[in-house]
Amino acid sequence: MESVLGLAVSNLTSPMILFFLLGLLAALGRSDLNVPEAVAKGMSLYLMMAIGFKGGVGIAEHGVDVTMVLALLSGIVLSAVLQLIAFALLSATTALSRVDAAAVAAHYGSISIVTFLAASQSLQAVLLEPESYMVAVAAVMETPAIFVALWLARGNGIRLDAATLREVALNGSIVILTGAFFIGAISGTEGLKEISPFIIAPFKGVLCLFLLDMGLIAGRGLKEGRGSFTMPVMAFGLYMPLIGAALGLLSGWSIGLSTGGIALMATLSASASYIAVPAAMRLALPEAKPSIYLPLSLGITFPFNLRIGIPLYIYLAGILSGGAL
Amino acid sequence: MESVLGLAVSNLTSPMILFFLLGLLAALGRSDLNVPEAVAKGMSLYLMMAIGFKGGVGIAEHGVDVTMVLALLSGIVLSAVLQLIAFALLSATTALSRVDAAAVAAHYGSISIVTFLAASQSLQAVLLEPESYMVAVAAVMETPAIFVALWLARGNGIRLDAATLREVALNGSIVILTGAFFIGAISGTEGLKEISPFIIAPFKGVLCLFLLDMGLIAGRGLKEGRGSFTMPVMAFGLYMPLIGAALGLLSGWSIGLSTGGIALMATLSASASYIAVPAAMRLALPEAKPSIYLPLSLGITFPFNLRIGIPLYIYLAGILSGGAL
Amino acid sequence: MESVLGLAVSNLTSPMILFFLLGLLAALGRSDLNVPEAVAKGMSLYLMMAIGFKGGVGIAEHGVDVTMVLALLSGIVLSAVLQLIAFALLSATTALSRVDAAAVAAHYGSISIVTFLAASQSLQAVLLEPESYMVAVAAVMETPAIFVALWLARGNGIRLDAATLREVALNGSIVILTGAFFIGAISGTEGLKEISPFIIAPFKGVLCLFLLDMGLIAGRGLKEGRGSFTMPVMAFGLYMPLIGAALGLLSGWSIGLSTGGIALMATLSASASYIAVPAAMRLALPEAKPSIYLPLSLGITFPFNLRIGIPLYIYLAGILSGGAL
Amino acid sequence: MKTYPKKRIEIMVEAPLMNRVISILDENETGGYTVLPALAGRGKDGSWHRDGLVGRVGSVVQIVVILDETRADDLLDKIFQLVSCQIGIVTVSDVQVVRPENF
Amino acid sequence: MKTYPKKRIEIMVEAPLMNRVISILDENETGGYTVLPALAGRGKDGSWHRDGLVGRVGSVVQIVVILDETRADDLLDKIFQLVSCQIGIVTVSDVQVVRPENF
């Protein structure tokens, strides 16, 4: 138990978490600090390009194996299972309408790429090397939840038209992430050497600035959201990631991932989307209230994972895989 | 012939080309992936600042010689000659109006700085060092074509007023490129050392992201442009760069440039503008249709040069200068 | 006297100053060169984050001492004293209204963080290491002037309401600067190592691009401002920094700062705000004319400090502290 | 100067819906349209501000269409069908244009 | 299509004042508003352009409020008090809306 505390404390003095806290406090204190939208979008493009590329280079170096295929399949199954669990829990414990519950559940079936990044950085700090294809797992877990949500909300006059399907499947973040993954796989170590001063060296620094912005958004979302939250909804934002992590740990362990890989699988399952899914929900389930799902995912689950979840998942992954941690 | 294939293939696995392709495919597949305008402008500022500065430092290191003066003069002459050839070909083979032909020709008289950059990177990969003043040649080839276009389109009630002249001569891209060139020349190696972690190290990576954006724009331009293109116009977009390259190779060789210098001279001649000239045409020749010249330059000639032209020009430059390539 | 010339000359060939000049000339020549607003804001966020963080790491390394406390106190006192001097001089020598004089004086009581950065870079070039807490001094000198201005302009129906106070005290630039300072102090050398490829390596290069933008704004401001300036107002923009520097030198020396620290104290006192204070004045003293205070601070005092002031202050700091310079 | 009366339809919708509205305009062969970005706003669902927004949710655009009165009603019907269950408001006002073609 | 007459108030103010105007709108329980960013402009105090602006001084936003005539006058009074001594202009015009609720 001490080591998890140690991890959690070192996590607390890492610049990334501190910049997130700064943003959160600035927003709660009503400072006018902000990151221009274009800069925020540019950073998110950069982060996804870098992470996809690095993942692809990993594949080029280590090749494809059966565990990778299992990991991808587990990701898809986990995503669907978690979403159904989330929907059942929300229907049972909260007063949310069917459509709202479906929309919230979709966020928890999908993943948060920034949470994934933060976990990767924490793993690096404790010298654990996760499998490089975990970024591909992240990519396959991002969108299916949107389709499941439409199915869950069926019977409310909701139809899936081809246009929505295409828009969802080809949304920008999926395209850049998987595109950069394939580019990394094709251009390999050679390609990485050429652009590593851009995509590797400044990566953590950019992540700090990006997390500052996430803190600002989370803080402002929390203030806006206050009104719409009931206790059961807030509680859901805190226990759902733990359920996700538990299932993620188990499946990561059962398919034979490394300690780092198990921790990332848990993190992905525990995290909730706040970019791709909300945008898709506005298109596909416009009756669902954004004032519930956005603040819940961004203001509660995201900070929870960042500050408490990640060190815990790493610790538990270490125990599960019998590692030295 | 094998080595040109080799170059072309290595070109195909370079991250730069792959990111361009990714953008192209994303646009053709109607993905909503995009790069915010401010970020795209910021990157283009960065690229021009970096390339100008490096060119200037080269001058500070190697000094000015007679070949440099010849190269600058050749650049200007080539620009005018190519534009007249383009205008004659367009008038003879297509149904474009005089004004449209003049506008399209202006794009091919001018140059594309991103094509120039891509060629420089490919040269680096095969360890060829072009003359550092080639960036100055690029700068002098950028704007004259605009004035020639106005002269070609004369008799359509078009007058050149002083305001247009000044706007064209002092357009932002010329000012930052030549300004950074002189700053590089003044502050020299000392200055370069101070800012090289900014302008040298991440350069290729930024170029990748920028080419992703170019791919998106080219793809969207192609989709829009489809309707306006006739076969002869499209063919022009493919053979005109070859004519340009041929003349560029010859003059680069005849004035005694190095293999790298010849290849860059060919690339500049083969490339067509899609930033400075289109903006100037809207001001000076508003009757010309942007739906012809933009997609042609950006959707056809630019990808052609990037994927096929550059390796070919480098190969031919090697043969011409009797190099080992 | 020779060494100050030497410093001034080396200052003139530094890329930073040259990019500022390029911007100034481009603006005066009416070029359309510009830096997108979002990119400019992004760079200013970056610069403040980097400088704050580095300052905080310095504290983590060297600890807090009594001189630091004295330096912070001196900063606050200097800020108030300079503002009162400025107000008295403006009232005595110019025809500005009481409100305008109060607004202009507020700019000279506050500081310019970019001038501070440029001075830090010049110090680095002559191998002088200022105290790392000087960035904290900069932070405490930034805002008090705004409150003093409201008091000076009193009797014009101006009241300070709580909303204005909070907005001023929590303005974005103060929050990011002090926030990054504390984050640096908490995460220390460890944290710095993680993100130094982002916040240290490219710093000077980003500063060049930022100064290009400052040159453009200063040049455009000067052209706009021409009409509103009288000779006494312009003169004030030139002699006020010298008064500030003199007091800054004296107090820096009397509390026992190092040569670099004295030079920075002089620079802070000599510099005038052009970001935080103008924005606050529009809220708090809307009757004051922005067409006077902005061009004066940005078009006259800022370039003066950049080109002449900084080398002079460093030279004088060297003499005062009996250093070898 | 001679001017001609037209209608100005302004549609404020969330950015994710923009493409849908534009498809309707395209199908209807409207002469043209212009989309202006909004920076901030408030509606039934609370307030939002563009800066810092990572995704597109919340941010609103204003789509401006100048067109002939004869075509306005038909377009309004179609747009209203889309916007009704979504977030957004639609206004119509009178304007004069200088060139009567293309509307 | 049936439409209902409303008022469109447009307020152009400097960005630093935006939050003040919005507070007034919030206090007045206006149904909603939208803020559009401006890129450049000119007024009594000279011209400005957004690009390159580091701070927020000079840049202007246009705040659009659609509301019922019955509430317009009261709001105009309050806004005018704020804007009068500051930089900014206020215009009112007639529009038709498609859904009458929420204004």
Add this chain to the structure above:
Amino acid sequence: MKTYPKKRIEIMVEAPLMNRVISILDENETGGYTVLPALAGRGKDGSWHRDGLVGRVGSVVQIVVILDETRADDLLDKIFQLVSCQIGIVTVSDVQVVRPENF
């Protein structure tokens, strides 16, 4: 609240032409103007979107001028001369302003 009738001229032109239109406004001693950026649009020459645009071609701005009826006609003439052969549309509508000065 007492208001005064004015005209609102809105000019949509491609960004490269913006400076030309502004020069005309300046020469005409128009009291002021505001330029709003557009994000996307469609006209005779096809559609465009701001994101990803490297140069300025294609992107459109909307220039808003509030002015007195007595000065509107003259301005329209001059602007129309510039815009006629170019891409762009000009609309005029009625507005009320709160402060009558400066228009």
